[in-house]
Amino acid sequence: VHREITGQTGIKKLLTSIAPRSYIKRKIRRSLGFDDIRLIISGGAALPGWLSSGLSQYGLDVIQGYGLSEASPLITVNPPSSPRHESIGMVIPSNDVEIRDTDGEGNGEITAKGPNIMLGYYKNQAATEEALTRDGWLLTGDIGYFDEDGYLYITGRKKFVIVTKGGKNVYPEEIEEKLTKSPLIEEALVFSPDDAQIQALVFPQMEEVQRRIERMGEDVTPENIWLLLRHEIRHANRELEPYKKIGHFAVRLEEFPKTTTRKIKRYLFKDLRLTPDTRVLL
Template structure:
């Protein structure tokens, strides 16, 4: 029997799952024997430290983590990962850290980040992942609120922590451990060489706290989301039941690991099934594609902005191609569409196989899109090139995934179906069926750390988590998001306007890079109206104006082009939803970790219509 198949069977048995003898082996990728949602298979629900121990026992020689360095590829097998985790755990215990202690991690995606996180779990500690892009003024309230006792930090964050210690914003008795080599004693390379790998795994229950995930989202007020081992592990199990994953998968990690989306779905899930994770050196397209070509990923998590830039990059290269290449592309597109009508996706997969292989995504099973709504034209454009894009939905408070599109049947614009063991309902739906999305399941948080009032407000009387997102479901149960509850604009006539609906429509314009639709007032009448703040695509505007014979960008011409786009695309909207006034930004909007615009910074502004 194939060695990898034997490992899968052993792993299933070790988790108390009965292997289905009717299935002769593990089905190959792309087969449809496992429909979504599916509750036939389970990998079990375990504390995170136990999950790692089981994976190391079954998949010991498999590559778990890797990243490219100037010296070449740095790789850890599952056995080496567990050994490293035990050494760091031994160090932490010798320094006096025990079960229940709060320990932070701040740094870029790397194997060392995962080793630090799992070492905290090994001793039964509580990990506090921190945003590596956060400024000192953003970190200070989290340090103060959490009371963390130690922190693992990458080299570039050591200077920040030193300054914070000197200014009194970071207690001097807190231990700082560098994840890279330094001249001081407390750094991972020295710990991994000097300490023993026989530290025993701390016994923790599923109800014990594993992570406090600080999140401000788009509201600006950081809250500590308390996630237990059961919360995270049950979400992993639900995802596993929804989509086939196993040790043959190669995950490609580009999103920040401190975020719950990349943490759970992009790291702890693959580590639970023996898959490998490659950390891209950066988001620069050259390095990212080089890493992808060398590792041939099968799964990649992304946010919509990344997928949009990827698709537009492909389009731009094709537009700059010789005429005969464009002709071939037109022919391929036509043939692919014809074949797709006979067998779904087959034409696109075959016709554009070489293009995907040149990008390093020839073996990619699917992109998973989350963190923000995916524009339908981006999804369709990628699917026309043979990519499979699964849009999902969740939030940190749910560990985080709640819904996902089935690989066999994706719906444009939909966030999919509830994954197994998740209950979804719509609270107070209006006559059109739009209500607030609420969720219940073992993956839902305990509450907000030291914030009982916010915890009470987050749940319905019957225990459903209120997401703050408004949406509806179609006749087949697929969910669609219309916007945020707090962002709704209500007209004098009582109509509800969802800014996100207007934003999605305007973002189809090649001249609009980013847009924020807000509530405003007419300067003379005082009447409430729909207004917008626009960050243009200056490169596209420049090309367009050059074709019109205008050699230099100027504010008047920019406004003229944008107004034409707003007027033309606004014809698709009801009159009360149309943008009446807009201003232009010359720099990108500030964003959250998942590239959502920090809406709260602008919603209180009242644009002055001239």
């Protein structure tokens, strides 16, 4: 939508620039068949803040919530009257949520308790004891923090956290969100082969990448794709603390394999190590 609007030329560009934003929003909603839809609810995976706010600019308000099947399934949700795009919302009235085992930045495991929390897994006592404390708190395995107004934010998964040799916690999902903010990057996988250097594997948005490279008068080759994306990696690094910066990256020329819920199968890449001369993985 953004590319279609900003890419207008001539009289269409002029009309788009002077048309009231409310008019443009109505046109977009109508063209997508969303005339009668009041809200779009997002769940299942964290929605990047830049995506949520971008949709909102064009009249597509997205309310993000959070929960698990073990919580039947809701724990938090953004109030429709005052949503925060990067947040998974506020705790529903029937629940209590605590952040446990916090690190130096206030991130810790999200735990929840309430009447909607499961009693346990059917005929699986071992799994139940891993997920529930003796007093009924659900250990979600998600890492997050509260802001001063009681909005909850997710920064990653406990099982994916990278603990550097300096004792710092790096959450791959946080860095991946910054990378995929770029219109040139479709997907990203952040990892560390040695708990020292942060590395990334990137699947480009090929249509946009091709357009940029051809505009530069160059051939669309794997090497030129890597060189173009290097600027995006450097831009993301400028927003990261030193211990989170990406030391090396490579380009993947096909989509990542995913689960049925469209999450990257990280376990397939657990032994991946990029050498300094690796730029493209075929």
